[in-house]
Amino acid sequence: MSAFRGLLRKEALHILRDRRTLAVVIFMPILQVILFGYAIRTDISRIRLAIVDPSPDAATIELRNRFTATDAFRVVRVLPSAGTLDRLFASGAIQEAIVLDGDFANRLARGLTARVLVVADASEPNSGSAMESYALAVIQGYERDIAARGGAVRIVPEARMRFNPTRASANLFVPGLIAFVLTIISALMTAISLTREKETGTMEILLVSPLKPLEIIVGKVLAYLVIGFVSVLLVVAEARLVFAVPLRGSLMLLLGEGVLYILTSLSLGILISSRTSSQRVAMIGALAGTMLPTILLSGFIFPIESMPWPLRAIANVVPAKWFIVIARGVMLKGVGLEYLWPQTLILLGMTVLLVAAATRSFRIRLA
Amino acid sequence: MTAAPAREHAIEARELTRRFGTFTAVDHITFDVGVGEVFGFLGANGAGKTTAIRILTGLLAPSSGSARVAGHDVYTESEWIKRRIGYMSQKFSLYEDLTVGENIRLYGGIYDLSREVVRERTTHMLSRLGLDAATRVQALPLGWRQKLAFSVALLHEPSIVFLDEPTSGVDPITRRQFWELIYEAAARGTTVFVTTHYMDEAEYCDRISIMVAGRIGALGAPAELKSQFDVGSIDELFVRLARPTAGAAG
Numbered sequence: 219m220s221a222f223r224g225l226l227r228k229e230a231l232h233i234l235r236d237r238r239t240l241a242v243v244i245f246m247p248i249l250q251v252i253l254f255g256y257a258i259r260t261d262i263s264r265i266r267l268a269i270v271d272p273s274p275d276a277a278t279i280e281l282r283n284r285f286t287a288t289d290a291f292r293v294v295r296v297l298p299s300a301g302t303l304d305r306l307f308a309s310g311a312i313q314e315a316i317v318l319d320g321d322f323a324n325r326l327a328r329g330l331t332a333r334v335l336v337v338a339d340a341s342e343p344n345s346g347s348a349m350e351s352y353a354l355a356v357i358q359g360y361e362r363d364i365a366a367r368g369g370a371v372r373i374v375p376e377a378r379m380r381f382n383p384t385r386a387s388a389n390l391f392v393p394g395l396i397a398f399v400l401t402i403i404s405a406l407m408t409a410i411s412l413t414r415e416k417e418t419g420t421m422e423i424l425l426v427s428p429l430k431p432l433e434i435i436v437g438k439v440l441a442y443l444v445i446g447f448v449s450v451l452l453v454v455a456e457a458r459l460v461f462a463v464p465l466r467g468s469l470m471l472l473l474g475e476g477v478l479y480i481l482t483s484l485s486l487g488i489l490i491s492s493r494t495s496s497q498r499v500a501m502i503g504a505l506a507g508t509m510l511p512t513i514l515l516s517g518f519i520f521p522i523e524s525m526p527w528p529l530r531a532i533a534n535v536v537p538a539k540w541f542i543v544i545a546r547g548v549m550l551k552g553v554g555l556e557y558l559w560p561q562t563l564i565l566l567g568m569t570v571l572l573v574a575a576a577t578r579s580f581r582i583r584l585a
Numbered sequence: 586m587t588a589a590p591a592r593e594h595a596i597e598a599r600e601l602t603r604r605f606g607t608f609t610a611v612d613h614i615t616f617d618v619g620v621g622e623v624f625g626f627l628g629a630n631g632a633g634k635t636t637a638i639r640i641l642t643g644l645l646a647p648s649s650g651s652a653r654v655a656g657h658d659v660y661t662e663s664e665w666i667k668r669r670i671g672y673m674s675q676k677f678s679l680y681e682d683l684t685v686g687e688n689i690r691l692y693g694g695i696y697d698l699s700r701e702v703v704r705e706r707t708t709h710m711l712s713r714l715g716l717d718a719a720t721r722v723q724a725l726p727l728g729w730r731q732k733l734a735f736s737v738a739l740l741h742e743p744s745i746v747f748l749d750e751p752t753s754g755v756d757p758i759t760r761r762q763f764w765e766l767i768y769e770a771a772a773r774g775t776t777v778f779v780t781t782h783y784m785d786e787a788e789y790c791d792r793i794s795i796m797v798a799g800r801i802g803a804l805g806a807p808a809e810l811k812s813q814f815d816v817g818s819i820d821e822l823f824v825r826l827a828r829p830t831a832g833a834a835g
Binding site (some may be wrong): 221223224225227228231232235236347372418420422423424425426427429 | 668669673674676678679682687690691692694695696697775
């Protein structure tokens with residue numbers, strides 16, 4: 219028992235002494251929440267908008283005011299004609315334009331169909347469609363009000379985004395970010411730290427000692443489990459305080475699933491380290507084997523539904539995919555195990571398999 | 586510790602063999618090492634020394650043959666063997682980012698020594714080596730680290746200590762000091778099983794064996810071997826034994 223405590227103490231000293239790595243491990247998640255939250259957000263505000271209004275009158279000014287009033291738009295130009303729009307789009311001065319017909323107010327007053335052209339810069343397609351739908355929403359709102367005033371009943375199609383009504387991208391990325399951070403800490407750091415012992419020869423000394431292989435492994439990885447757990451707490455707290463990301467379900471469930479996912483990643487890290495003998499190879503292995511799938515194939519950034527079927531199939535064996543479904547379920551939908559048991563079971567199965575494989579490959583090295 | 590060693594032998598190997606696929610790394614070797622003996626285990630790179638050490642230290646199971654280390658069977662009692670031996674690898678075997686004192690304390694813990702025992706032995710070891718417990722190991726010159734690693738391998742007072750090329754890369758003066766430590770340990774009754782590529786060190790051993798292509802090519806006291814093979818030095822003997830095989834292999 220004192221041997222095991224000694225191992226834990228040793229690992230803690232390694233981590234505390236390696237200040238640079240420690241700083242990266244602690245600050246990286248915090249920094250990433252900020253980065254993803256502000257810089258890489260996929261929702262759009264302050265769209266630079268030009269309105270082409272050839273014959274201004276009360277009706278068109280009211281519509282223009284509606285665009286001015288919302289945070290989503292910043293009306294940078296009001297033009298009498300559409301002639302200069304191409305140049306403005308090309309220079310990036312505007313991202314979107316609303317072109318009203320010359321007889322817009324007139325036709326509207328007579329109950330005829332008034333035409334509005336919405337032009338969006340779709341060089342970045344996601345932003346393009348988002349900007350388009352924002353503008354349509356403003357116009358529909360206006361149309362609805364006129365209809366209400368005129369007493370006529372008009373059915374306006376309405377789409378609501380459930381669970382993320384404001385489409386805040388923070389809500390979407392925080393669960394994925396938790397998976398990402400845990401993968402780095404658990405898989406990458408474990409793989410590197412175990413391979414370092416092999417590289418320096420200290421692993422042999424531990425293996426020759428009366429310590430059991432299991433004790434050696436647990437003594438190595440327990441520290442990373444603790445760090446991973448602390449990172450989850452940090453990311454959840456920061457997401458809540460800075461971006462007001464909701465936590466609608468049980469915190470305990472989220473943390474429990476977090477520990478399960480840490481175990482999955484730890485065993486992946488052990489497996490990688492048992493197949494490699496240098497820190498560099500272990501790092502490349504961990505990056506290619508765990509981090510890339512976690513970023514690309516987990517639904518963290520790119521929706522799995524829109525992938526071709528071979529990638530969708532591969533995504534099924536990426537543990538992060540299942541954890542992200544669970545984390546989104548707990549945080550955004552507020553559901554519990556009654557809905558999330560299939561994913562939890564899959565993750566549990568993966569962990570059992572990986573732990574078995576990791577222990578086995580560690581033993582093979584001995585025999 | 587039920588099985589008492591059969592005679593005064595620290596290590597007994599009988600027809601010990603280890604194959605990796607079709608390659609036989611250790612090929613039916615038989616030898617004994619007496620208690621308190623300094624036994625030099627020589628051989629060219631790839632001759633099978635490391636594999637033999639890994640079998641004797643319980644890191645690797647033999648394919649056939651038998652071996653007893655400190656009276657314990659390598660097949661069934663490797664847990665007992667691990668308690669009775671010390672080991673220093675050819676790679677560096679201490680944690681460089683820990684201090685001298687922390688390394689000693691760690692190994693004391695691994696071998697289940699009580700805190701008092703560790704403290705007492707640490708004081709003795711540090712005064713013998715002239716080291717400060719608070720020094721980070723990475724700040725020590727290589728020769729000092731090797732002396733420290735050797736002393737740490739002896740911390741739990743093992744009956745046998747395995748040294749795998751302990752002095753490679755160390756200057757001649759420090760090597761000599763290192764061998765003084767080896768003799769001190771042997772004088773206390775510790776069996777020393779050492780591999781080396783320095784033939785002057787081979788002459789310091791009570792007995793040596795020279796491995797050639799997985800077999801033992803020569804075994805005996807350095808003086809005996811020199812007269813038996815009619816050579817002026819162990820160096821000459823080593824080259825004579827190793828060369829034909831190297832020619833055949835290459």
